Every structure is written in C-alpha cells, then in structure tokens.
Amino acid sequence: MSDLLYSEIENDLRAGVRELLDDKAPWTGVLAGTEKDEPYDAALWQAVAGQLGCAGLPVPEELGGAGATWRETAVVLEELGRAVAPVPFLTSSVVATAALLAAGERELLGSLAAGERIAVLAVPFATPPGDVAPTAQVSDGKLTGEVAGVADGLAADVLLVPTADGLYAVDAADAARTAVTSLDMTRRLADVAFSGAPARRVAEGGEAVRTALLTGAALLASEQLGLAQRCLDDTVAYVKTRYQFGRPVGSYQGLKHRLADLWTSITQARAVARYAVSCAASGDADLPVAAAVAQAHCSAVALKAAEECVQMHGGIGFTWENSSHLFLKRAKADAIALGTADRHRAALATLADLPSA
Amino acid sequence: MSTAPPDADELSRRVEEFLAAHDPSATEPLEFLRARFDAGLAWVHYPEGLGGLGAPRALQPAVDRLFAKAGAPTNHPERNGIGLGMAAPTILAFGTEEQKRRFLRPLWTGEELWCQLFSEPGAGSDLAALATRAVRDGDRWIVNGQKVWTSMAHEARWAILVTRTDPDVPKHRGMTYFVCDMTAPGVEVRPLRQITGEAEFNEVFLTDVAIPDEHRLGDVGQGWQVSTTTLMNERVAIGGAAAPRESGMIGVVAGLWRDRPELRTPGLHDAVLRAWVETEAARLTGERLRQQLTAGQPGPEGSGAKLAFAKLNQEVSGLELELLGDEGLRYDDWTMRRPTEVDFTRRSPGYRYLRAKGNSIEGGTSEILRNIIAERVLGLPGEIRVDKDVAWKDLPK
Incomplete structure (x- = not known):
C-alpha cells in the first residue's frame, strides 16, 4: 500500500510555500487582483515557480527540474488551493508538464521547469481524462481551429494543442485569445482560435494528452483538499468569535455538528488525495481508479466546505468584501474542471466493472 | 545488563527463542498462551511481569504476525474486546499491584472474559448521570441498580462497573469504579432483544451484590476519571494488514450488481457508484490512520472514521435491500439468538440493514461523536451545562 503520509521534506516544503503565500498572496490581495486586467499574478508566479523552484518539482534534474515527484508537487498545490492563488501551477506545472514528460519533450519542458515559460494544454477545462476529440487541425505545420474555455489561456506563452495528428506546440502570440469572464476569478479562462499558426509537433498520438489529464485529475484533488481545509479553518475561527443571542454561534449544535461532519470529510479527502498523488508519483497501474475516486470524492468535499463557509459566515459571507466567495467560485469551478464527479463515476463504472443498467 | 526496552530485532529474536522452546503444535493452547504472557510477548507495551516488555506499542503487530505465521494458538481477541480493549488498560492505569497480577493474565489468555457495566436505562450518552448505588458496608460495598446494553454479560466472568457512591455532590464527583464478579449472588443477566431479533446485549440487574473493597479500581469518588480512561481506550487496531478494496458490505453489493443484471436501474447504478467511491474513501482513510499509528503519529481521525463508518454501513446496507427488490422483503430468521460476535456477512441483507442501525448508537452515538470532534x-x-454544579440527587430525572 502506498505511503499516504507527508514526509518531513514535504512538511518543510509546505511551510516554505505557505510563508511565501501569506506574505505575497493574502486573500485581500487576491481579491484586488480579480478586478485587474492581468490574467494572473506574475510577481507571485515568479516567486513560486522561480524563487522557490516549485515549477520544476516533478521534472528530473537532467531535464532541468528539481527531481522530486508528483507527491511534493501536490503539497504545493494544497497550499496554492488554500490561498486560491492566481498562478498557472495546475495548468502549466502539472497538466502541461505531465504532457511534455509523457511525450519525452525536452526543450520546452526545461523552460517550464525553470519557471521561464508557461504552457497550457489547449482543451476546455471541463475535459475529463480519456480521449479528447480534437477541434484543431494541422496542415503543412500550420494549425487551424478553435478551443473554448482554456484555463490560464491568457497566462500561457505556449499552447499545447491536441490534434488528430498528435500534440502540437504553438506560440501563444500566434493565437487569437479572448478573455472569458470566468466563474472562478482566480483562474481565468480564454477562448483560443488558431488560423494557420506555426505549430511544432511534440507528441504523436493521444497518449501524452491522456496522461496529462489523468495526472491533472489526480493532483487537482490536492488543490481541493487545501481549499477545503482553509474553508474549515476560516469558518471555525469565525464561529468562535461571532456572537448572537449572547453566545458564540459556534456553540450551537446546528453548526458544530456540520463542522464535525466537514472535518470528517476532509480527513477522508486527505487520504484519497494522497493515494491519488502517490499512484501518479510511482506510475501505479491503479492511477486511473485513484484519480477517478479522488475527483468523485474531493470535488464534493471542497464544494461542501466552501458552501458551508459562505453559509456559516452569514450575512458577511454573502458579501464581496469577505473571502468566502473566492473559495466558493474556485471550488465550484474545480468540481467541473477535468471532469465532473459524475464523469469520474462513469469512468469507474468501467474501471471497477460496475456496468450501467 | 541493559534496561533499555527491546527493539524490533530483539523482539523477533525473543519470539523465535520462545517458539523454539514452546512448539505451537505440541503445546496445549492455554499452557502456550500463559507462557507467552509470562515471556512478555502478550502485549509488548505492557510492563515486564504483566505480559509485556515495556516496548513501543507500534511493535506489537510484528510480534502478532510472527506468532500467527508459526500457527500459534490464539487468545481469540474477538471474544474479549471489552477485556482487552477497555478493562485491561484501566486496570493497568488504576489497579493495585495485586489487582494487576490477579486479573491481567487470565484476561489476556481468554480464560476469563469481561463485560462492561456502564450504561443504564437513565444514563446513555450522559454516563455520569448513572444511578446504580454502591454503599459501603465495612470492607465491602453493597450494590443495587440496573445496567443495560451489556455485551457478553452472559459469558463474562468479570465486569468493569461504575457506580454512584455519593449522591450529595455533583454527578461527576460522586462515582466509584469496581471490578464486579459476574458469578456473585444478586447478579442477574437477562437477554436484551434487538431490532434484529437476536440478543447480543443484556440487561444486568444488581440486587444487594457484595463487592469486596479490594475490587475497587481507583479511589472512592474517582470513578469518572477511571471511566474516562476506559472510554479513551477504544479498541484501535494498530498495524495489521490494509483492508483490500471492496471488502465489507460494498463487496456484497458490487457482487450483486455484477451477477444480477436484471436488478439494474439507472438510479441504482448511480447509487452503487457513489457507495463504491465513499467506501473506497473510507478504506483509504482507515489505511492512512493505520499508517499514522504505526509511525507513532496518532491523530484524532479515529473518531471521524467511526462516524463515517456508521453512515456508510447504513447507506450501503439500505442500498442492498433496495437493489434486491422482492427478495429484500424477506428476512432470514427472527428467532432470538445469542451470538458471541457480530458477523455482517453470514446473515441476510435484512439483518445487515437492521444491525447497521446500531453502528451510530453503540460506542458513542454519532451525535456525541460530533460534539467530541x-x-x-x-x-x-x-455545550451549555445545566447539571454541572448541582448535586446528583437534585438533578431532574
């Protein structure tokens, strides 16, 4: 059985990332950033990817990375989820990096690992693991087509575009990108159109894309875990200090029991998320099951945590000036991203041999 | 000679040595178990002379595995959960030297089974409200009262018993804890039938039962503190093997789904998949808890696991009945039986559904667990307490 605990190195890494985020990405700053035109926080990204070297964690040293694994990468994601940090870590350092690793690509991979460039997989963000139906075509090294709802599409320097002829890298400057007003204001989408953009093939067939989406689904659970824990922590702190009827509202069983249930769900989400990243890190054959379980389970936990966070903050929780909505919007978007829980249960029907009616 | 507790290597060396001196196939089981206790290989974290060697608790699973591999006789821990999990740690913490020597060895070997006389008709979640009275009479105590939900009372030789000795002080302060001889005159055990038809539990009536003062555990009036020790020692499985995927009730449901296509509907398909995911989540959570304990990092996750287990068992067993349709309407047997252990898999789906209802009540209701978490x-x-500074005798009952 995989190790589901955190190593000392992982705990140290977590502490370092949290310290940085507390300093550079307080929720007030994140909220202010949502009203700016910049599609992500470039200074924060430089600090996380470059200064801390987090972007290269899953990349072997000989390819320019830090030579760690998806386990450490997932710990960073937990912290980024906790802060709803507006940086393209999931999209570039996990999904695109997994695609390039699977493809055996080296040049672009090295610059991603160094935090010098950002690449994203050009698929709609709701795409579940499995075969992607390409919406772009290549002819004579020129790429044409459209992809709607690409996460961090505006942050990207390079777009990795699935086609029937394999996966192609396109310079983002050669694509027409339209900002989408996104439900999750901290991870914005873009609609992308290519009309004869110069494209370089980085992988044949669909395997690299399948691996990327599967790895992404497995690791997204860690972001959801970090977000859920933050929502619980904030809510518990709030209900201890908010008095109504002469008592802290956290003394009412109507809230206490729900928070106890939420805490229980989060302990489960932690085990499930750790199992998924552990399978991704070791290339375990159980990864498809682990990733599907992780998404089917953790999506609901994170969403519940964010919804309870809004509700238990009461009137203030419904306002723009409270942090809760940042978590709610991310949680709802994450529950759809890389396949809804229902899509992942459908995948399990096949994987676990529980055929439909 | 070093006094440092043995490490893993030293323990396996001692087990080997023990097995060489006591051939499991040629030694009478009870004799083997007594010798294992005397060698300190029963529960290695207990002190020397009391079945242990003062070793870290985390090393016990490896010792158990070595004995199991050698085909050694077992002390059937499943029959003596209260004894091993609750009575023993309490005796170790509060017992006199004499009490430890008298009770722990036959408890561990299974020669003497134990039960727990705690809950009463008027004291369930609120254990400290209990009314069973113990009155001092020279060097003994005379006990009168009624206990309930007592598993194994009809098999047990001894009970851990908590009583009211001073009704004039607030409830937590007037309690005293005893070891009660279940064969003493005045102890009457009656089966208590459950919604399943069988009787795992009993009611125990105590009428002028005389308990010698040397069977008192802890000081007079210290009963709440002693009881807390008992209740904190819930049986936590340390080590052991990870449960495989689809073990337990989901395995039954998944098997049914695969083997009986005619039972399938789209709604039930979704329900089966959800139950499968939640069961897998609970399994991984249990595995993570096991790894934490083995690594010496115990956390509070155990109480959450119990809460989740109860909910899941109830949902999955309910799903099974629904999936079966017509067959779910049949029950196997309402006869009052006296089972010695709970086995969810050998009875009918209706039994599983009904028995699972106990999971959120036994060992702390889910509501109390939520309060605790x-x-x-x-x-x-x-919680706002109205009973804290009121003498027990003045509490509304």
Missing part, C-alpha cells in the same frame, strides 16, 4: 478537535465552545 467539534469541541476537542476543532476547539468549538462546549
């Missing part, structure tokens, strides 16, 4: 883990304010 909210207050002790999350640090939320405690």
Whole structure:
C-alpha cells in the first residue's frame, strides 16, 4: 500500500510555500487582483515557480527540474488551493508538464521547469481524462481551429494543442485569445482560435494528452483538499468569535455538528488525495481508479466546505468584501474542471466493472 | 545488563527463542498462551511481569504476525474486546499491584472474559448521570441498580462497573469504579432483544451484590476519571494488514450488481457508484490512520472514521435491500439468538440493514461523536451545562 503520509521534506516544503503565500498572496490581495486586467499574478508566479523552484518539482534534474515527484508537487498545490492563488501551477506545472514528460519533450519542458515559460494544454477545462476529440487541425505545420474555455489561456506563452495528428506546440502570440469572464476569478479562462499558426509537433498520438489529464485529475484533488481545509479553518475561527443571542454561534449544535461532519470529510479527502498523488508519483497501474475516486470524492468535499463557509459566515459571507466567495467560485469551478464527479463515476463504472443498467 | 526496552530485532529474536522452546503444535493452547504472557510477548507495551516488555506499542503487530505465521494458538481477541480493549488498560492505569497480577493474565489468555457495566436505562450518552448505588458496608460495598446494553454479560466472568457512591455532590464527583464478579449472588443477566431479533446485549440487574473493597479500581469518588480512561481506550487496531478494496458490505453489493443484471436501474447504478467511491474513501482513510499509528503519529481521525463508518454501513446496507427488490422483503430468521460476535456477512441483507442501525448508537452515538470532534478537535465552545454544579440527587430525572 502506498505511503499516504507527508514526509518531513514535504512538511518543510509546505511551510516554505505557505510563508511565501501569506506574505505575497493574502486573500485581500487576491481579491484586488480579480478586478485587474492581468490574467494572473506574475510577481507571485515568479516567486513560486522561480524563487522557490516549485515549477520544476516533478521534472528530473537532467531535464532541468528539481527531481522530486508528483507527491511534493501536490503539497504545493494544497497550499496554492488554500490561498486560491492566481498562478498557472495546475495548468502549466502539472497538466502541461505531465504532457511534455509523457511525450519525452525536452526543450520546452526545461523552460517550464525553470519557471521561464508557461504552457497550457489547449482543451476546455471541463475535459475529463480519456480521449479528447480534437477541434484543431494541422496542415503543412500550420494549425487551424478553435478551443473554448482554456484555463490560464491568457497566462500561457505556449499552447499545447491536441490534434488528430498528435500534440502540437504553438506560440501563444500566434493565437487569437479572448478573455472569458470566468466563474472562478482566480483562474481565468480564454477562448483560443488558431488560423494557420506555426505549430511544432511534440507528441504523436493521444497518449501524452491522456496522461496529462489523468495526472491533472489526480493532483487537482490536492488543490481541493487545501481549499477545503482553509474553508474549515476560516469558518471555525469565525464561529468562535461571532456572537448572537449572547453566545458564540459556534456553540450551537446546528453548526458544530456540520463542522464535525466537514472535518470528517476532509480527513477522508486527505487520504484519497494522497493515494491519488502517490499512484501518479510511482506510475501505479491503479492511477486511473485513484484519480477517478479522488475527483468523485474531493470535488464534493471542497464544494461542501466552501458552501458551508459562505453559509456559516452569514450575512458577511454573502458579501464581496469577505473571502468566502473566492473559495466558493474556485471550488465550484474545480468540481467541473477535468471532469465532473459524475464523469469520474462513469469512468469507474468501467474501471471497477460496475456496468450501467 | 541493559534496561533499555527491546527493539524490533530483539523482539523477533525473543519470539523465535520462545517458539523454539514452546512448539505451537505440541503445546496445549492455554499452557502456550500463559507462557507467552509470562515471556512478555502478550502485549509488548505492557510492563515486564504483566505480559509485556515495556516496548513501543507500534511493535506489537510484528510480534502478532510472527506468532500467527508459526500457527500459534490464539487468545481469540474477538471474544474479549471489552477485556482487552477497555478493562485491561484501566486496570493497568488504576489497579493495585495485586489487582494487576490477579486479573491481567487470565484476561489476556481468554480464560476469563469481561463485560462492561456502564450504561443504564437513565444514563446513555450522559454516563455520569448513572444511578446504580454502591454503599459501603465495612470492607465491602453493597450494590443495587440496573445496567443495560451489556455485551457478553452472559459469558463474562468479570465486569468493569461504575457506580454512584455519593449522591450529595455533583454527578461527576460522586462515582466509584469496581471490578464486579459476574458469578456473585444478586447478579442477574437477562437477554436484551434487538431490532434484529437476536440478543447480543443484556440487561444486568444488581440486587444487594457484595463487592469486596479490594475490587475497587481507583479511589472512592474517582470513578469518572477511571471511566474516562476506559472510554479513551477504544479498541484501535494498530498495524495489521490494509483492508483490500471492496471488502465489507460494498463487496456484497458490487457482487450483486455484477451477477444480477436484471436488478439494474439507472438510479441504482448511480447509487452503487457513489457507495463504491465513499467506501473506497473510507478504506483509504482507515489505511492512512493505520499508517499514522504505526509511525507513532496518532491523530484524532479515529473518531471521524467511526462516524463515517456508521453512515456508510447504513447507506450501503439500505442500498442492498433496495437493489434486491422482492427478495429484500424477506428476512432470514427472527428467532432470538445469542451470538458471541457480530458477523455482517453470514446473515441476510435484512439483518445487515437492521444491525447497521446500531453502528451510530453503540460506542458513542454519532451525535456525541460530533460534539467530541467539534469541541476537542476543532476547539468549538462546549455545550451549555445545566447539571454541572448541582448535586446528583437534585438533578431532574
């Protein structure tokens, strides 16, 4: 059985990332950033990817990375989820990096690992693991087509575009990108159109894309875990200090029991998320099951945590000036991203041999 | 000679040595178990002379595995959960030297089974409200009262018993804890039938039962503190093997789904998949808890696991009945039986459904567990208490 605990190195890494985020990405700053035109926080990204070297964690040293694994990468994601940090870590350092690793690509991979460039997989963000139906075509090294709802599409320097002829890298400057007003204001989408953009093939067939989406689904659970824990922590702190009827509202069983249930769900989400990243890190054959379980389970936990966070903050929780909505919007978007829980249960029907009616 | 507790290597060397001196196939089981206790290989974290060697608790699973591999006789821990899990740690913590020597060895070997005389008709979640009276009479105590939900009372030789000795002080302060001889005159055990038809539990009536003062555990009036020790020693499985995927009730449901296509509907398909995911989540959570304990990092996750287990068992067993349709309407047997252990898999789906209802009541109701998690883990304010500074005798009953 995989190790589901955190190593000392992982705990140290977590502490370092949290310290940085507390300093550079307080929720007030994140909220202010949502009203700016910049599609992500470039200074924060430089600090996380470059200064801390987090972007290269899953990349072997000989390819320019830090030579760690998806386990450490997932710990960073937990912290980024906790802060709803507006940086393209999931999209570039996990999904695109997994695609390039699977493809055996080296040049672009090295610059991603160094935090010098950002690449994203050009698929709609709701795409579940499995075969992607390409919406772009290549002819004579020129790429044409459209992809709607690409996460961090505006942050990207390079777009990795699935086609029937394999996966192609396109310079983002050669694509027409339209900002989408996104439900999750901290991870914005873009609609992308290519009309004869110069494209370089980085992988044949669909395997690299399948691996990327599967790895992404497995690791997204860690972001959801970090977000859920933050929502619980904030809510518990709030209900201890908010008095109504002469008592802290956290003394009412109507809230206490729900928070106890939420805490229980989060302990489960932690085990499930750790199992998924552990399978991704070791290339375990159980990864498809682990990733599907992780998404089917953790999506609901994170969403519940964010919804309870809004509700238990009461009137203030419904306002723009409270942090809760940042978590709610991310949680709802994450529950759809890389396949809804229902899509992942459908995948399990096949994987676990529980055929439909 | 070094006094440092043995490490893993030293323990396996001692087990080997023991097995060489006591051939499991040629030694009478009880004799083997007694010798294992005397060698300190029963529960290695207990002190020397009391079945242990003062070794880290985390090393016990490896010792158990070595004995199991050698085909050694077992002390059937499943028959003596209260004894091993609750009575023994309490005796170890509060017992006199004499009490430890008298009780622990036959408890561990299974020669003497134990039960727990705690809950009463008027004291369930609120154990400290209990009314069973113990009155001092020279060097003995005379006990009168009624206990309930007592598993194994009809098999047990001894009971851990908590009583009211001073009704004039607030309830937590007037309690005293005893070891009660279940064969003493005045102890009457009656089966208590459950919604399943069988009787795992009993009611125990205590009428002028005389308990010698040397069977008192802890000081007079210290009963709440002693009981707390008992209740904190819930049986936590340390080590052992990870449960495989689809073990337990989901395995039954998944098997049914695969083997009986005619039972399938789209709605039930979704329900089966959800149950499968939640069961897998609970399994991984249990595995993570096991790894934490083995690594010497115990956390509060155990109380959450119990809460989740109860909910899941109830949902999955309910799903099974629904999936079966017509067949779910049949029950196997309402006869009052006296089972010695709970086995969910050998009875009918209806039994599983009904028995699972006990999971959220036994060993702390789910509501009390939520209070405990909210207050002790999350640090939320405690319940408003109207009974704290009131003498027990003046409490509304």
